Amino acid sequence: MFYIIGLGLCDEKDITVRGLEAVKAAERVYLEAYTSILMVQKERLEAFYGKQLILADRDMVETQSDEILSRADEVDVALLVVGDPLGATTHTDIILRARALGIPTRVIHNASIMNAVGAAGLQLYQFGQTVSLVFFTETWKPDSFYDRIKENAQLGLHTLVLLDIKVKEQSDENLARGRKIYEPPRYMSIPVAVKQLLEIESIRQEGILSAETTLAVALSRVGGGDEQRIVAGTLADLAVQPEDVFGQPLHSLVIVGKRLHHLEVEYAETFAVDRERWRSVASGVYGCALD
Amino acid sequence: MFYIIGLGLCDEKDITVRGLEAVKAAERVYLEAYTSILMVQKERLEAFYGKQLILADRDMVETQSDEILSRADEVDVALLVVGDPLGATTHTDIILRARALGIPTRVIHNASIMNAVGAAGLQLYQFGQTVSLVFFTETWKPDSFYDRIKENAQLGLHTLVLLDIKVKEQSDENLARGRKIYEPPRYMSIPVAVKQLLEIESIRQEGILSAETTLAVALSRVGGGDEQRIVAGTLADLAVQPEDVFGQPLHSLVIVGKRLHHLEVEYAETFAVDRERWRSVASGVYGCALD
Numbered sequence: 346m347f348y349i350i351g352l353g354l355c356d357e358k359d360i361t362v363r364g365l366e367a368v369k370a371a372e373r374v375y376l377e378a379y380t381s382i383l384m385v386q387k388e389r390l391e392a393f394y395g396k397q398l399i400l401a402d403r404d405m406v407e408t409q410s411d412e413i414l415s416r417a418d419e420v421d422v423a424l425l426v427v428g429d430p431l432g433a434t435t436h437t438d439i440i441l442r443a444r445a446l447g448i449p450t451r452v453i454h455n456a457s458i459m460n461a462v463g464a465a466g467l468q469l470y471q472f473g474q475t476v477s478l479v480f481f482t483e484t485w486k487p488d489s490f491y492d493r494i495k496e497n498a499q500l501g502l503h504t505l506v507l508l509d510i511k512v513k514e515q516s517d518e519n520l521a522r523g524r525k526i527y528e529p530p531r532y533m534s535i536p537v538a539v540k541q542l543l544e545i546e547s548i549r550q551e552g553i554l555s556a557e558t559t560l561a562v563a564l565s566r567v568g569g570g571d572e573q574r575i576v577a578g579t580l581a582d583l584a585v586q587p588e589d590v591f592g593q594p595l596h597s598l599v600i601v602g603k604r605l606h607h608l609e610v611e612y613a614e615t616f617a618v619d620r621e622r623w624r625s626v627a628s629g630v631y632g633c634a635l636d
Numbered sequence: 637m638f639y640i641i642g643l644g645l646c647d648e649k650d651i652t653v654r655g656l657e658a659v660k661a662a663e664r665v666y667l668e669a670y671t672s673i674l675m676v677q678k679e680r681l682e683a684f685y686g687k688q689l690i691l692a693d694r695d696m697v698e699t700q701s702d703e704i705l706s707r708a709d710e711v712d713v714a715l716l717v718v719g720d721p722l723g724a725t726t727h728t729d730i731i732l733r734a735r736a737l738g739i740p741t742r743v744i745h746n747a748s749i750m751n752a753v754g755a756a757g758l759q760l761y762q763f764g765q766t767v768s769l770v771f772f773t774e775t776w777k778p779d780s781f782y783d784r785i786k787e788n789a790q791l792g793l794h795t796l797v798l799l800d801i802k803v804k805e806q807s808d809e810n811l812a813r814g815r816k817i818y819e820p821p822r823y824m825s826i827p828v829a830v831k832q833l834l835e836i837e838s839i840r841q842e843g844i845l846s847a848e849t850t851l852a853v854a855l856s857r858v859g860g861g862d863e864q865r866i867v868a869g870t871l872a873d874l875a876v877q878p879e880d881v882f883g884q885p886l887h888s889l890v891i892v893g894k895r896l897h898h899l900e901v902e903y904a905e906t907f908a909v910d911r912e913r914w915r916s917v918a919s920g921v922y923g924c925a926l927d
Contacts, residue, residue, distance in 0.1 A: 353652060354745055361746070362656060363649035429747060431754030437903045444906065452755060454645060454747035454859045455652075456720060459760050461745040463722030469750050470766045474793055477761075500787050502765055568745045612728045615735065 347414060347443045348423040349430040351455030354568040356385045357393040364453045368394050371423040375401040375413055390425075398425070402513070410439045417448045428457035458567065458597055462505050465562040465575055466612025471604055472505060473497030478598075479509045480533060481541050488545045494600055495553045501604035506542075508533035508596045532594030535563040535576070539584040539598075556581040558630045560601035560623070562613055565592040578618035579626060586618060605631045638708040638734045640721040642746030645859040647676045648684040655744045659685050662714040666692040666704055681716075689716070693804070701730045708739045719748035749858065749888055753796050756853040756866055757903030762895055763796060764788030769889075770800045771824060772832055779836045785891055786844045792895035797833075799824035799887045823885030826854040826867070830875040830889075847872040849921045851892035851914070853904055856883040869909035870917060877909065896922045 348367045353359030360368070368374055376387060376398040391398050401413065401424065413424060430436050430452050443450045463469050474497060476490040490506070497504045511531040519526045539561070546554040559580050566572040574592030576583065583598075610627040617623035627633045639658045644650030651659070659665055667678060667689040682689050692704065692715065704715060721727050721743050734741045754760050765788060767781040781797070788795045802822040810817045830852075837845040850871050857863040865883030867874065874889075901918040908914035918924045 351747070358654040358657070359652050359745075361644060361650050361652050365653060366649070429751050429754065431757075432751065432760050437757060437899055441903060451861065452859065454650075454752045454755070456642070456745035456747055457751050460720050460723065460748050460751040463720065464743060464745070466722075466728060469723050470768075472766075473764050474791070475761045475763075496791050500765070568743065570742065608728055612732060 346421050347417040347448050347450045348421065348453060349436055349440070349450070350423055350425050350453040351429040351457070352425055352427050353455040354428065354457070354461055355566060355572070356569070357390050359455065359568065361453060361455060364455070365394070367421070367451075367453060368396060368423055368425070370421055372416075372420040373399060373422050375399045375405075375422075375424045377401050377406055377424060377426045406435075406439060410442045411446075413439065414443055414446060414448055417443065418446070429455050429459070432457045432459055456568065458507065458564075458595075459505070461567045462564065462597065462599060464567045464573070465564060465577070465599055465616070467503050467562065467599060467601065467609050468606065471501075471503050471602060471606075471609075473500060473502035473602070475505045475507065477507045477509070478533065478538055478541060480511060480531070480537075481544070486541075486545070488549070491545045491549055491551075491553065495551060498553050498600070498602060500602070502602040504600040504602070506538065506598040506600060508535075508538050508598065510595065533596065534588050534594075535591045535596050535598060536584050536586065536588065538596070539580050542600075543580060543584075554580065554600070556584065558626055560605075560626055560631065562599040562601065562616065563591050563596060564599070565594065565596045575613075575616040576618060577613045577616040577623060579622065582618040582622065601631070603631055605633050607633050607635055610635060637712050638705060638739050638741045639712065639714040639744060640727055640731070640741070641714055641716050641744040642720040642748070643716055643718050644746040645719065645748070645752055646857060646863070647860070648681050650746065650859065652744060652746060655746070656685070658712070658742075658744060659687060659714055659716070661712055662687075663707075663711040664690060664713050666690045666713075666715045668692050668697055668715060668717045697726075697730060701733045702737075704730065705734055705737060705739055708734065709737070720746050720750070723748045723750055747859065749798070749855075749886075750796070752858045753855065753888065753890060755858045755864070756855060756868070756890055756907070758794050758853065758890060758892065758900050759897065762792075762794050762893060762897075762900075764791060764793035764893070766796045766798065768798045768800070769824065769829055769832060771802060771822070771828075772835070777832075777836070779840070782836045782840055782842075782844065786842060789844050789891070789893060791893070793893040795891040795893070797829065797889040797891060799826075799829050799889065801886065824887065825879050825885075826882045826887050826889060827875050827877065827879065829887070830871050833891075834871060834875075845871065845891070847875065849917055851896075851917055851922065853890040853892065853907065854882050854887060855890070856885065856887045866904075866907040867909060868904045868907040868914060870913065873909040873913065892922070894922055896924050898924050898926055901926060
């Protein structure tokens, strides 16, 4: 059996009991180290499972899937991924490959930011499509996310924006010289994300995002106990907060849609940088009837 | 501390290790028996936790939250809910109440159908807003879901449709006589859901849903191992399957949107009632380039 097991949101204790049992029973356990970023060290997972883990980076999961799947028709093999295994199509390939090889597969689900974003107090029912925001460079500012946010906004829906992570990047020099030396990972911060969003608004000028009148909620390490940070405000509010207000990466951002319900406003108010402004924009601009 | 702990998708082993530790350490543990339906008996959970559970029905969570929260500032109290605790605003009230009482709260997240729907092989990024479909009666056929599906469809997005459950219903006679006798729970089946969807289409005639050319995926007991069922086809295909094809409740249905990717088609093809028709509608109607 080939298991793909979601590790959930934060650390070694977010695995499910079923997932833990599968890990303990597996002959080989791979730890995927790319689709997201682990918040715990591999060693800590190994100590908790009482088991060695084999690191599987992007190349390996994509191009050496047969190695991972080797003998999985006879013994149990597990691939651990952060969040839920089927959040994106990233893992469809390896499951299709397993099927083609006649290997039975089983997915063990877990929480991911796609549902845990409910922690902001915004109803999951009211979210439209999710978008990703990548780091802009001087010459490359992909803006298709803007059209997606616009589509959601026109329906009054919230948008979950997933912020970019750069791992295993090479400097131009190292790349040119073929040296496999990688830069430290980079995580997009909330102020950078807000800056990029407003930069595209200022180019497109379609009135979808506004520093003063668009409400947003920043989230980091949801479910991570004391490390969890949820910060709500206008885009302008979020742009000027010191980065440490937003906690440790990974960060996500919700652009609040106009179908906002007063219970959502009330719940998220606890997280607001400026409660009075949060309420006044929610009632004055979003038209939410508050007490 | 007041914990709200997600039980995940299926049975007692879907709780996270963190959640299990919190249950074991809590002085009182409530089990919510309404927002969704447990697939395991309370007794099985109790045996697994080594702990008595207090059943909390809708009335109790909504109107007697102070009883649940009693002394939660001094001892640990846990409320167990199926799926993830913050999928709907159902639990916002009790958390707001806890905050008002100065009781620290902690949410322990888990998988819910809102993210596990990825099991169908459809990308979560490509889902629009989620809708609920309630049982029609002769005189009451609420159709606002149709507008939501339409909004999603016009953007080419998938729609997750959550099917109705009726629990603690009273017959007219028992209601009239004030007898607290409840009918057995009812779960909407996939064929009934499809019938209702097409009934509204035939009234509204906006060409959003079509028996022959709208693709859909039915899901039940996602993550439930051998009990999991995923069935794909046109709405007409799904309408005529015997109910046992769809497995045990709860059921959900995905209306497939036009932004369909060929990898999604390929993955879900395994679940198709009729693979050839699945592919021909995906390519001919949805315009998906397949091999």
